[in-house]
Amino acid sequence: TLFRTGLVLGTKSSDKLNAGEVIVGDGGMVLQLERRGYVKAGHWTPEAAVQNPEAVRQLHREFLRAGADVLQTFTFYCSDDKLELSGNVTNITGAQINEAACDLAREVADEGNALVAGCVSQTPCYLSNRNETEVKSLFKKQMDEFLKKDIDFFIAEFFRYAEEAAWAVQVLKTSGKTVGATLCISPHGDMNGLPPGECAVHLVKAGADIVGVNCHLDPTACIQTVKLMKEGLDKAGLKGHLMIQPLGCQTPECNLTGYISLPEYPFALECRTLTRWDVHKYAREAYDAGIRYIGGCCGFEAYHIRAISEELRAERGFLPPASEKHGLWGAGLELHTKPWVRARAQREYWENLLPASGRPKCPSMATPADE
Numbered sequence: 001t002l003f004r005t006g007l008v009l010g011t012k013s014s015d016k017l018n019a020g021e022v023i024v025g026d027g028g029m030v031l032q033l034e035r036r037g038y039v040k041a042g043h044w045t046p047e048a049a050v051q052n053p054e055a056v057r058q059l060h061r062e063f064l065r066a067g068a069d070v071l072q073t074f075t076f077y078c079s080d081d082k083l084e085l086s087g088n089v090t091n092i093t094g095a096q097i098n099e100a101a102c103d104l105a106r107e108v109a110d111e112g113n114a115l116v117a118g119c120v121s122q123t124p125c126y127l128s129n130r131n132e133t134e135v136k137s138l139f140k141k142q143m144d145e146f147l148k149k150d151i152d153f154f155i156a157e158f159f160r161y162a163e164e165a166a167w168a169v170q171v172l173k174t175s176g177k178t179v180g181a182t183l184c185i186s187p188h189g190d191m192n193g194l195p196p197g198e199c200a201v202h203l204v205k206a207g208a209d210i211v212g213v214n215c216h217l218d219p220t221a222c223i224q225t226v227k228l229m230k231e232g233l234d235k236a237g238l239k240g241h242l243m244i245q246p247l248g249c250q251t252p253e254c255n256l257t258g259y260i261s262l263p264e265y266p267f268a269l270e271c272r273t274l275t276r277w278d279v280h281k282y283a284r285e286a287y288d289a290g291i292r293y294i295g296g297c298c299g300f301e302a303y304h305i306r307a308i309s310e311e312l313r314a315e316r317g318f319l320p321p322a323s324e325k326h327g328l329w330g331a332g333l334e335l336h337t338k339p340w341v342r343a344r345a346q347r348e349y350w351e352n353l354l355p356a357s358g359r360p361k362c363p364s365m366a367t368p369a370d371e
């Protein structure tokens, strides 16, 4: 099987989606880089793009090698108001971070013909005064910094309010580029109580070409929310490609505000991490639901992205380079020295395994804090 990375050069996100093909997204960055010692939890701001470019470059490379067709710029929470709120103790400007992050994503994307998505996210300004002009000026400042660089399309991600996301979409669409928008919402809807279907309609009417969800909740909840978004678009007679980048953890007990309400957030989520086999199931369910941009958010490591690529190998027609070191469904175990491990070199074993947590004194679920 041909091991290939990314898209055929020049194939843009909308062309690929319009052709009904799959886009594999990348994984989580701020939480992964926090665990690697390059991002400060709480702030979650991306100064590492300037301070530790080698760390950001390496994480981009891991996702590319795992089959990601898109590398998102490491510009999460990089609006000027967020950087100021986080104390911006490094005196590195938002412009410096945004531009360095674009260069890093482009450098690595070109190593495998992937696309670069310039990313903006929710702002403290919206929460403090909901002033449309002020909030839009923050998104325009970031967009102008991205447009100095070689960006293929934009993603407005991690919005709890469809209204703010739509403002971001309206600003980003002035670039003439494809714009995706993902909300961090549950099947109950956004934080204004707008149901997912109406959120999707609002975003497409604002100009979004791709709509969906990212983060906050596990694949099961996120697929449910995107299905509701699709129903809303169909009912309104609107077209929009569907995108999903869920949390890389199981959160069956979570409600509106997702994992942030869990007592384990953010430093004790490890027990909830998806296995690569959970990701096979997620990727297939997402594909069967008509979603064609399938990636991950916080908690998604490269081996999770590889699992998406492997599950959708037939649909994409190739495997990623990282599959050279894997073997589908554990086939690589055939060479293990122990016979009982060799016996696990098969899909049926891993697909049916109910993995123990190893913590007999711990509960299987928690009680989320109410927002």
Ligand SMILES: N[C@@H](CCSCCCCC(=O)O)C(=O)O
Binding pocket: 027, 028, 029, 030, 031, 044, 072, 076, 119, 157, 158, 215, 260, 297, 298
């Ligand atoms: N594209 C981004 C998305 C981050 S999603 C949320 C991260 C933390 C949220 C918080 O606690 O405020 C990334 O991969 O880091």
Ligand SMILES: [Zn+2]
Binding pocket: 028, 214, 215, 216, 297, 298
């Ligand atoms: Zn996330």
